Each structure stands twice: as C-alpha cells, then as structure tokens.
Amino acid sequence: MHRWPTVEDLAEATEDEVLRLWQGLGYYSRARNLHTAAQQIVANGGFPTTFEGLRKLKGVGDYTAAAIASIAFDLPTAVVDGNVYRVLARYFGIDTPINTTEGKKLFAALAQEQISSLPGESGIYGLYNQAMMDFGAVQCTPQSPDCFSCPLAETCDARHSQRINQLPVKLRKLKIRERHFSYYHIRLQENGSTLIAIRRRPSGDIWQGLWEPLMLEDCSELPNIRGTFTLLRQNVKHVLTHQIIYADFYEINTTEKPLLPESFIWIPESELSHYALPRLVERLITST
Numbered sequence: 001m002h003r004w005p006t007v008e009d010l011a012e013a014t015e016d017e018v019l020r021l022w023q024g025l026g027y028y029s030r031a032r033n034l035h036t037a038a039q040q041i042v043a044n045g046g047f048p049t050t051f052e053g054l055r056k057l058k059g060v061g062d063y064t065a066a067a068i069a070s071i072a073f074d075l076p077t078a079v080v081d082g083n084v085y086r087v088l089a090r091y092f093g094i095d096t097p098i099n100t101t102e103g104k105k106l107f108a109a110l111a112q113e114q115i116s117s118l119p120g121e122s123g124i125y126g127l128y129n130q131a132m133m134d135f136g137a138v139q140c141t142p143q144s145p146d147c148f149s150c151p152l153a154e155t156c157d158a159r160h161s162q163r164i165n166q167l168p169v170k171l172r173k174l175k176i177r178e179r180h181f182s183y184y185h186i187r188l189q190e191n192g193s194t195l196i197a198i199r200r201r202p203s204g205d206i207w208q209g210l211w212e213p214l215m216l217e218d219c220s221e222l223p224n225i226r227g228t229f230t231l232l233r234q235n236v237k238h239v240l241t242h243q244i245i246y247a248d249f250y251e252i253n254t255t256e257k258p259l260l261p262e263s264f265i266w267i268p269e270s271e272l273s274h275y276a277l278p279r280l281v282e283r284l285i286t287s288t
Contacts, residue, residue, distance in 0.1 A: 007042060011041070015035060020275065023276045033058045062108070063081055070125040070126040071129065072126075076118070076125045077115070086142065086168050088107055089169070092157055096169065098168045099171055147159055177242060178245075178246070179244070179246070180217065180218060181248070181280075182250065183249045184225070186213065186227075193268060195269065197213065197214060198267065207278040211281075214264070223259060224258065226256050228252065230253075232249050233249040235247075236248075247284065
C-alpha cells in the first residue's frame with residue numbers, strides 16, 4: 001500500500017514488480033489477481049457496486065463479493081466462511097458435508113435465507129455478516145464451544161442432540177504430493193563479470209511467473225554443461241499447502257556458456273535481487 005497507494009498506481013505496475021514485492025509471502029496467485037483486478041477496475045471506470053460486478057473481478061469469489069457488497073454497499077448478500085458453516089450446521093443440525101457441491105449449495109441458500117429475513121435497516125446486512133463470523137470465531141468455536149453462555153443454546157439442534165463435536169461434517173479429500181527438485185545455479189565467468197541463468201516458471205504449476213535457476217524434476221536429463229559442479233544443499237524440505245518439495249542445490253561455475261532452452265535469460269549475478277523468486281529458491285541461493 002505504500003508502494004501503490006491507489007488502484008490506478010497498482011494497475012500501472014508491471015507483474016514483475018508486483019511479484020517481486022510479494023516475494024516470500026506465498027500464494028502468488030493472490031498477487032497476480034490483485035494486479036489484474038486493479039486493471040479491471042481502472043478499465044471499468046470505477047469499483048463495482050453490485051455482487052455480480054464484484055464477482056467479475058479477478059480473484060473475487062462468492063465469499064469476498066458478499067462481504068464487500070454487504071459491508072460497503074449495504075446489500076443483503078450472505079457470507080459463508082468456515083465460521084458460518086459451523087454455526088449453521090450446529091444450530092440447524094445439518095450433517096451434509098460442507099465441502100461437497102450439495103453442501104455448499106445448501107449452506108449458501110440457508111445463509112441467504114437468514115439474511116434476507118432481516119429488517120431492511122441501514123447497515124444491518126454488513127453487521128449481521130460480521131456478527132455471524134465473530135460468533136463462530138469466539139462463541140461457537142471448533143473445539144470446546146462455550147455452550148453454557150450461548151444465547152442460542154435453547155434452540156440449538158446440535159446441543160440437544162449431543163452432536164456438537166460431530167458438526168459440521170467435512171469429507172477428508174486432501175492428498176499431499178511429494179516432489180523432488182534438483183536446482184543448478186549456473187555461474188558464467190565472462191569478460192570479468194559473473195552471469196547467471198534464470199527462467200520464468202510457466203503457468204499450470206506452482207510459482208507461476210516467478211524466476212528460478214535451471215531445475216530438473218525426477219532425475220530428468222541434465223543439459224551438457226562443462227564446469228565445476230558443487231553440491232551445496234541436499235534434500236531441503238519445503239512444505240506447501242498440498243505439496244512437499246525436497247530440493248537439492250548445485251552450483252556450477254563455468255567459463256563456457258551452455259546451450260539452454262530459449263526460456264532462459266542471462267543476467268548479472270548482482271541484479272538477481274530485481275527478480276521475484278520462490279521462497280525455496282531464495283533460501284537456497286542466499287544460504288550459499
């Protein structure tokens with residue numbers, strides 16, 4: 001916000017600048033979405049003021065659109081986050097899994113029904129949404145909720161049926177994928193200076209748009225490179241939301257420029273800080 005205090009400022013930035021400032025925070029799609037959304041807002045001549053208009057912004061889903069619409073524009077749009085799922089599931093005694101298509105539709109409709117029944121007083125919809133989320137976060141907590149002082153205790157289905165700890169229901173779907181990366185940090189001595197080879201990661205995988213040295217996965221064949229190979233780090237563990245990466249890091253010092261794929265560029269080693277790197281790559285390079 002210091003770097004780009006207005007939407008217009010952010011819209012004029014380059015993606016590289018945005019990713020570089022975001023470096024180390026993870027979830028890089030959020031940075032790209034913020035950037036694209038800013039450009040959409042500028043192109044449309046202003047911030048959208050309806051739920052449908054908000055949903056068209058890159059990276060804005062139902063939850064964010066409903067929160068903005070109700071809090072900023074006083075529209076009767078219900079938010080459904082983890083806290084709201086829990087309150088509704090317990091109070092109404094619903095055991096439909098919240099992470100299924102059926103469950104999402106059911107809880108969204110129920111939440112919308114509740115907010116639509118409110119009297120149309122100014123500011124009430126935003127207050128209601130925030131109250132529902134706060135109630136789940138403070139009172140109807142995931143573990144050991146304070147049922148004895150709960151103002152809804154008398155009419156709560158889960159309390160009467162002794163199912164507080166069973167609701168809400170969530171199917172276990174998370175599968176952790178393990179991957180092995182071998183990084184090759186190529187340092188070329190040329191005309192008294194040191195150049196390094198990096199490439200921008202393509203779409204369709206983690207760290208889209210960030211830069212990295214030569215990386216091979218699962219023992220892929222290494223291009224023909226003449227130089228001195230040094231293994232600097234081995235089996236470095238890096239944990240992501242759905243993946244665990246184990247990385248080896250080699251440094252190659254050479255005086256002959258190797259033939260690399262066209263996606264690679266050569267930059268002075270001193271300029272590497274100008275490029276946004278995945279946190280793992282940054283850790284490996286700065287530890288050498």
